[in-house]
Amino acid sequence: MKLLFVADALESFKIYKDTTFAMMREAVNRGHSLSACEPKDLMWQRGQPVTAYVRDITLTGDPHHWFSAVQTAPHERPQALKDFDAVVMRKDPPFDSEYVYTTHLLEQAQREGAKVFNHPRALRDHPEKLAILEWPQFTGPTLVTRDAQDIKRFHAEHRDIILKPLDGMGGMGIFRVKEDGLNLGSIIETLNQGGAQTVMVQQFLPAIAQGDKRILVIDGQVVPYCLARIPQGNEVRGNLAAGGKGVAQALSPRDLEIAQTIGPVLAQRGLLLIGLDVIGDCLTEINVTSPTCFQEITAQTGFDVAAMFLQALEAAHVRSH
Incomplete structure (x- = not known):
């Protein structure tokens, strides 16, 4: 298969932990060819298909210069997305207006015959923080609002809360306010921008420890191990980007129940790969843009997550013909 990865700049990859790199490496092992571009390389013009300035890449095996590209100039090779066997959308958040515009271009490419994973419309329809609203039976006490009074009332009721912006990633912009309510007003102003921005507020879950x-x-099938990202020191966030320590472990019965309920539903909607975030017994987030942790789980358990993903991608390609 000819694969196109739409991702962040290749030069920014930390390949020792990057999930997109793990996908690419496994793809090469299975005999597929690789191309890559960034969202800014996509283009549509009337009368033509959606194209991208792509780089055809090979993996070098050198950790410092991990890929070599045939193209040196950025505008050397415009390529129609429909000419690839699969387009894998792996752009990291922020899920901003530019991200949304990219999904519209990818959806047009789909109308022209491109096979895009995850499905562009499904990416738009499942913003990572808000996707949990559909499964309240799995979440802890949660509030979504712009209103400062709503947040103060929620704090008075639950006493120990987490506040977060809807478009953050890697733990950015997450605050904890304990019973004393210290700085609550200031944190609300920072996050809701005077009522202009919607905020998610959740009861603090001690199981974060x-x-x-x-x-x-992956395609409705649950990977049998999860990665528990454990906060370090006096940090409240477990995100690896915020210094959390990743420990792979088998799924609990509750983890499995959540994943087996949600996974097949979202697979039907075109989400080939999702990442569910669970603290204790509570679902806190559904990641659809570029779920990570392949390398950490594989290194610690021996279960080859990238192989499972590529197998699913190959099967999806066969189904689409």
């Missing part, structure tokens, strides 16, 4: 579990589901 055992880790924020990332559970991966």
Whole structure:
């Protein structure tokens, strides 16, 4: 298969932990060819298909210069997305207006015959923080609002809360306010921008001490191990980007129940790969843009997550013909 990865700049990859790199390496092992571009390389013009300035890449095996590209100039090779066997959308958040515009271009490419994973419309329809609203039976006490009074009332009721912006990633912009309510007003102003921005507020879950579990589901099938990201020192966030320590572990019965309920539903909607975030017994987030943790789980358990993903991608390609 000819694969196109739409991702962040290749030069920014930390390949020792990068999930997109793990996908690429496994793809090469299975005999597929690789191309890559960034969202800014996509283009549509009337009368023509959606194209991208792509780089055809090979993996070098050198950790410092991990890929070599045939193209040196950025505008050397415009390529129609429909000419690839699969387009894998792996752009990291922020899920901003530019991200949304990219999904519209990818959706047009789909109308022209491109096979895009995850499905562009499904990416738009499942913003990572808000996707949990559909499964309240799995979440802890949660509030979504712009209103400062709503947040203060929620704090008075639950006493120990987490506040977060809807478009953050890697733990950015997450605050904890305990019973004393210290700085609550200031934190609300920072996050809701005077009522202009919507905020998610959740009851603090003490089980975060055992880790924020990332559970991966590939084409509706649950990966049998999760990565518990455990906060370090006096940090309240378990995110690896915020210094959390990743410990792979088998799924609990509750983890499995959540994943087996949600996974097949979202697979039907075109989400080939999702990452569920679970603290204790509570679902806190559904990651659809570029779920990570492949390398950590594989290194610690021997279960080859990238192989499972590529197998699913190959099967999806066969189904689409």
